[in-house]
Amino acid sequence: MTPFADRSVSLCRRAFLGRGVSSLGLMALHALLAPPLRARTGQGGAVNPLHHPAKAKRVIFLYQAGGPSHLETFDYKPKLAQMHGKPMPESFTRGQQIAQLQGKPLICFGPQHEFRRFGKSGQEICRLFPHIGGVADDVCIVRSLWGEQINHDPAHTLMNTGSILAGRPSMGSWILYGLGAETEDLPGFVVLVSSGKGGQMQPIAARQWSAGMLPSKFQGVKLNSVGDPVLYIQNPPGIDASLQAESLKAINAVNRVQQEALGDPEILTRIAQYEMAFRMQTSVPGLMDMSNEPREVLEMYGASPGDGSFASNCLLARRLAERGVRFIQLYHRDWDHHAGVKVNVALKAEEVDKPTAALIKDLKQRGMLDDTLIIWGGEFGRTPMSQGGDGRDHHIKAFSFLLAGGGVKGGITYGATDDLGYAAVENPVSVHDFHATLLHLLGIDHKRLTVKFQGLDVRLTGISGDVVKDILA
Numbered sequence: 001m002t003p004f005a006d007r008s009v010s011l012c013r014r015a016f017l018g019r020g021v022s023s024l025g026l027m028a029l030h031a032l033l034a035p036p037l038r039a040r041t042g043q044g045g046a047v048n049p050l051h052h053p054a055k056a057k058r059v060i061f062l063y064q065a066g067g068p069s070h071l072e073t074f075d076y077k078p079k080l081a082q083m084h085g086k087p088m089p090e091s092f093t094r095g096q097q098i099a100q101l102q103g104k105p106l107i108c109f110g111p112q113h114e115f116r117r118f119g120k121s122g123q124e125i126c127r128l129f130p131h132i133g134g135v136a137d138d139v140c141i142v143r144s145l146w147g148e149q150i151n152h153d154p155a156h157t158l159m160n161t162g163s164i165l166a167g168r169p170s171m172g173s174w175i176l177y178g179l180g181a182e183t184e185d186l187p188g189f190v191v192l193v194s195s196g197k198g199g200q201m202q203p204i205a206a207r208q209w210s211a212g213m214l215p216s217k218f219q220g221v222k223l224n225s226v227g228d229p230v231l232y233i234q235n236p237p238g239i240d241a242s243l244q245a246e247s248l249k250a251i252n253a254v255n256r257v258q259q260e261a262l263g264d265p266e267i268l269t270r271i272a273q274y275e276m277a278f279r280m281q282t283s284v285p286g287l288m289d290m291s292n293e294p295r296e297v298l299e300m301y302g303a304s305p306g307d308g309s310f311a312s313n314c315l316l317a318r319r320l321a322e323r324g325v326r327f328i329q330l331y332h333r334d335w336d337h338h339a340g341v342k343v344n345v346a347l348k349a350e351e352v353d354k355p356t357a358a359l360i361k362d363l364k365q366r367g368m369l370d371d372t373l374i375i376w377g378g379e380f381g382r383t384p385m386s387q388g389g390d391g392r393d394h395h396i397k398a399f400s401f402l403l404a405g406g407g408v409k410g411g412i413t414y415g416a417t418d419d420l421g422y423a424a425v426e427n428p429v430s431v432h433d434f435h436a437t438l439l440h441l442l443g444i445d446h447k448r449l450t451v452k453f454q455g456l457d458v459r460l461t462g463i464s465g466d467v468v469k470d471i472l473a
Helices: 014-043 078-082 132-133 153-162 171-179 241-262 265-288 295-301 310-322 339-366 431-441
Strands: 057-063 116-117 122-126 139-146 189-194 328-331 372-377 381-387 391-397 398-406 412-414 424-426 451-453 456-458
Touching: 014 339, 057 171, 057 310, 057 339, 116 132, 122 132, 122 139, 122 412, 132 171, 132 339, 139 431, 171 189, 171 328, 265 310, 295 310, 310 328, 310 339, 328 339, 339 372, 372 431, 381 398, 398 451, 412 424
Parallel strands: 057 328, 057 372, 139 412, 189 328
Antiparallel strands: 116 122, 139 398, 372 398, 381 391, 451 456
16 A cells, blocks of 8 residues: 555556646646736735725835834933933832833933934934934834833744734734735745844844744745855756756646645645745845945945845845835844943944935835835833943833834824833834734735634734824825
8 A cells, every 4th residue: 555545645657647747737837827917916915905005015124123222212301311310200110010120229311322303304313323314304203112021032022923922923924925925036025134233132033034824935034144145045066957947847746746635735835935946046146146236325325245234134125125025124133232321322323324224215216115114123112210320121111113115204203202211101002003004004904914713813913903094194
């Protein structure tokens, strides 16, 4: 008895070859018809047609892992400066969740750098970020974000998946599932990781870009910033493109026979990923080749291609966006400042200020900013109380995000924290509100983008979330 006999798929040699040839014919037909079919059917995702007109087609999330201090970036607090060195009023902190400062004296720690007004809009931004200040009229600063998880890993999970439960789909996976991909030669969801100086390194787990219970074809694909962007992107010695193409056809023919017998959707994913990997062998080297980028563009970003820096990743993000990648997420991993805030934030600003502004300006001059949503922010903020004399602890009651393009108003500041920057008190925005707004800008009603899992309708925003309409253009 063959291993497949109990599944009623035992095949004679003639039947196997016959089905294999048929599958190859279908693959060829699919290759011919796929582009025009996609043109007729629109987005190609689960949300087709869109729930409402979209303002954005793609997202670039500049994720600052570790928790950037809102008090040294985008939330100016002169009252906190006046209170520097004095006890934190108990009325702010009584009964509140605090991380490593629990049970210790709480001392006010004023902003460590001055703020300036930038642009015609007069937005107040820390002087360490003059390049972002130079695009102040194109950005929306949201000062009233708040979260639920005070430690890094669960806070990352909440920000990326809308849940503290591991195994839920990431926001990039939800968006790719809902809208489909705009490129056949690259993944629709790409992740880039960088690090620099001046902060504790944040470990970033691959589950932050997992597809969860969605089919695995919707998960993010991490590209390496140094060396080969994808492992085994080059053929081994003795294997040329034509031989690999023949091998791929044979493998997928077998996979299709198995799919017909078992009906497992993950087999279709496997087939699609084999085909994608083959196409990436041509597309990825061209993507990574920066030799055609003008010198002035490289200087605008401060990028040295191949160095794995945040600046180079920002330039790569623009190139990915041009090629139709739907969701691009850059993790810059060392914003955890329990000590030395003044010196360390200055180091981080030097790394991210220029390339962030360059990405906004570059997309704008290419006519892409209007339909590309750029997001800058981390998993939470930092305390207005000192830790160890010159640092700040984790803080979930208030933090800031910067948004640009993609249907968001430029030149505005939305929401506010109290006089000491402790809690969001005006127009507070939860993580689920942020996710609801993100999906809305992409033409998706967050309450209608659901999948059935263990008897429940699961969605990115859980059981809450409201669109922040006042920031919409």
